[in-house]
Amino acid sequence: MIYDFIVVGAGIAGASAAYALLETSPRGLKVLLLEREDIPGFHSTGRSAALYSETYGHPVISGLTRLSRPFFDQPPMGFSEHPILTPRGVMLAGDSTQAQEVEDLYNTFKDDVEGLKHISGDEALKLNPALKKEAVHSAMFESRAMDMDVNALHQGFLRGFKAKGGEVLNKAEVSSLERRGNIWSVETRAGEFQGGVVINGAGAWVDVVAEMAELSPLGFVPKRRTAFTFKGPESLDLSEAPMVVNVNEDYYFKPDAGVIIGSPADETPVPPCDVQPEELDIAIAVDLLQKATVFEISQILTKWAGLRTFAPDKVPVVGSAPAEDSFIWVAGQGGYGIMTSWGMARATALLALGMEFPGEFSDAGVTVNALSPMRFS
């Protein structure tokens, strides 16, 4: 059997791209999704902070996020038993030395993001009373930011892909890729497979997979980010309070299912691996959070780290490799891979199937050139 497409990596990038191929193509395609681990979602996809925000990252990322929203708001019938998005809101807060940064950020997004507000410190404190007065002079408040059910979204893509005839193989680490004539031979721990086009959605390992195919790496850098949970004060009900991110992204905290998720928003470059949290990063975050908020963090309940993988210009990459049309990257999702997943998946499927981006993509500032790997050559 020769597959039309072989997708490497079943995190949110690979799973959503595989699903979008079958959703977009008018004819039945044969698509195989290969995952190294026992369970898809073991790496970055299972370790996120589960936020949807239209003001986070480069304007192209914001465009991809906005393109994803209608799908998240109203996924196809039977996609998920739970809503993908639930209200949260996010505040980008600055102290008196950061007023200009808050204003600049607001000006960058105010024309594209519905309901965005530039608010005073007092208004910010009413929205999230865990903040100390001196930590917030002004803030940008995005009321449309949402909590995401990442597991429901990821499982929905995988289940929907299989229901449309796609095949998923776990414990199938790709170890070599060879182009013979018009066909890729893909060797894995679970056997050898053949396909016309390879889609590289291997997260932190995308450059490793390209090198296996004897193609040039694009210079992706995986960066460790640490997160942990702790109990907030009994006296404050923060269940509906917005997430707070320092405008310079020095720390963030987010109420989540009765506890608080905290992070030092670290970005430490590391080789691709099953990354683990460092005690020092947690200590830094505890110190920053205790200075900016009323939290007294005496006990860490859970802790983890994950990789956010960035292209050299920090904008995600979708498109064919410079010297090889039959090798397509869907990579560099950084800290936005869940919220941009449907926009990225649609872009991947349209390019893979030789179709044009519809008008709504250019309206959102998402063009073939902006995503293309050719920009690095």
Ligand SMILES: Cc1cc2nc3c(=O)[nH]c(=O)nc-3n(C[C@H](O)[C@H](O)[C@H](O)COP(=O)(O)OP(=O)(O)OC[C@H]3O[C@@H](n4cnc5c(N)ncnc54)[C@H](O)[C@@H]3O)c2cc1C
């Ligand atoms: C702490 C933290 C907080 C975050 N918060 C958010 C957030 O709030 N919102 C948001 O949108 N994003 C967030 N992100 C980013 C988001 O998690 C990532 O952008 C996204 O999960 C990347 O998905 P992926 O599929 O590219 O990578 P992964 O989930 O890592 O998937 C890649 C898969 O490829 C597989 N693979 C690799 N090599 C091979 C091979 N040779 N053969 C077979 N399979 C292979 C791996 O096993 C892995 O399962 C956060 C990330 C972190 C770490």
